[in-house]
Amino acid sequence: MSLSSFAAEKKIITPAGGRAPVGPYSPGILVGDYLYVSGQGAAKPDGTFHETTGQQVQQSLDNVKAIVEGAGLTMEHVVYAHLYLKNMAGYEDANRVWAKGFPKDPPARATLGVAKMPTDTPVEVTVVAVRDLAKKKVVAPPGYVAKEPVSPGVMVGDRLYFSGSLGSGSDPAQQVQLAFDRMSATLKAAGMDFRHVVFVNPYLTDQMPQDVMNKIYAKQFEFGNTPARATIKVASLPQGAAIEFTGVAIRDLAKRVAVRPKNMAPSATASPCVFADDTFFCSAKSGFIPGPQSGIYASTVKEQLRQTMRNLLDGLEEAGLKFSDVVATNVYLDDMNDFAEMNKTYAEYFSGAPPTRTTVQQVTPGERKANDRDRWPTLEQISLIAVK
Numbered sequence: 488m489s490l491s492s493f494a495a496e497k498k499i500i501t502p503a504g505g506r507a508p509v510g511p512y513s514p515g516i517l518v519g520d521y522l523y524v525s526g527q528g529a530a531k532p533d534g535t536f537h538e539t540t541g542q543q544v545q546q547s548l549d550n551v552k553a554i555v556e557g558a559g560l561t562m563e564h565v566v567y568a569h570l571y572l573k574n575m576a577g578y579e580d581a582n583r584v585w586a587k588g589f590p591k592d593p594p595a596r597a598t599l600g601v602a603k604m605p606t607d608t609p610v611e612v613t614v615v616a617v618r619d620l621a622k623k624k625v626v627a628p629p630g631y632v633a634k635e636p637v638s639p640g641v642m643v644g645d646r647l648y649f650s651g652s653l654g655s656g657s658d659p660a661q662q663v664q665l666a667f668d669r670m671s672a673t674l675k676a677a678g679m680d681f682r683h684v685v686f687v688n689p690y691l692t693d694q695m696p697q698d699v700m701n702k703i704y705a706k707q708f709e710f711g712n713t714p715a716r717a718t719i720k721v722a723s724l725p726q727g728a729a730i731e732f733t734g735v736a737i738r739d740l741a742k743r744v745a746v747r748p749k750n751m752a753p754s755a756t757a758s759p760c761v762f763a764d765d766t767f768f769c770s771a772k773s774g775f776i777p778g779p780q781s782g783i784y785a786s787t788v789k790e791q792l793r794q795t796m797r798n799l800l801d802g803l804e805e806a807g808l809k810f811s812d813v814v815a816t817n818v819y820l821d822d823m824n825d826f827a828e829m830n831k832t833y834a835e836y837f838s839g840a841p842p843t844r845t846t847v848q849q850v851t852p853g854e855r856k857a858n859d860r861d862r863w864p865t866l867e868q869i870s871l872i873a874v875k
Contacts, residue, residue, distance in 0.1 A: 512525050663695075682709070
């Protein structure tokens with residue numbers, strides 16, 4: 488293992504003998520109390536894949552473990568995870584393997600079905616781990632009975648990572664409310680409520696109208712002081728759900744500070760960025776031009792990505808940060824065929840040691856055509872985490 492310096496109190500973690508990253512990102516970054524790990528696919532050392540979902544999940548976890556152990560930690564130190572599956576039919580198989588990988592105090596987790604991932608891996612896993620295991624505490628609502636190998640929430644000091652809260656039922660509005668109720672129960676068990684949330688991922692399938700979700704979502708949070716948010720459409724969710732909420736909260740409200748660049752109006756559904764103490768969570772941005780006549784006017788991933796990075800930089804600079812402070816990003820592509828072009832442009836913004844990263848194509852590509860107002864569809868989105 489090599490443990491190389493990244494910046495003050497930041498270290499890049501690279502597993503010895505591991506496969507080289509397929510893009511401009513670091514395998515792992517250890518900063519302060521946390522280790523951030525890039526999405527790890529299911530490729531074996533020779534680049535091939537096992538046949539079953541369980542074997543593929545095991546390989547992804549083995550690849551994660553190499554990075555975690557390279558930081559001097561164990562898998563027990565993992566507090567938060569995302570599991571991406573190309574085939575949701577393998578969900579139960581994945582859970583059986585996950586339970587063996589995390590036999591005690593498993594991390595909070597969200598599980599998503601997506602259309603495609605880099606190198607055509609059928610599984611990808613990304614995690615956050617805590618350096619000091621004594622700070623990790625599992626949180627569960629009263630009477631909670633575990634049906635899956637995940638914890639409803641995991642506290643690290645005064646920070647809470649909460650698992651995906653799924654909706655159920657045939658009515659979209661009822662699904663959203665149920666997902667919120669389940670999230671609320673976990674927050675309450677940690678001594679918190681919706682005011683404490685700093686970042687949320689609403690994951691939606693085609694069965695969930697976004698306007699229905701937004702109408703209910705806006706009622707949960709204070710206007711202009713909402714969490715940062717990355718609203719992502721996905722191919723599928725566990726148990727046939729149409730909505731899932733996962734994210735991060737902080738107990739001490741004095742350490743929760745929303746940040747809004749002057750060119751972005753207050754919103755009922757998302758703050759551009761929110762601090763949780765020294766950690767800066769930024770909403771997913773796309774290549775839109777903010778302000779009057781806002782919209783996306785670029786037709787290629789390269790051109791859209793440049794505007795996206797400008798929009799992300801606005802949030803960073805408003806907080807006195809820069810791209811070199813970014814430790815993790817999530818990149819969402821409309822079409823994985825744009826992966827190489829995205830990488831080439833993305834690399835221009837991160838010299839030296841880039842942040843960790845997870846990249847997915849969530850759904851089938853959309854039609855690339857401008858509307859009658861010369862606005863183009865979103866071809867990419869990026870959310871990020873920075874540390875001050």
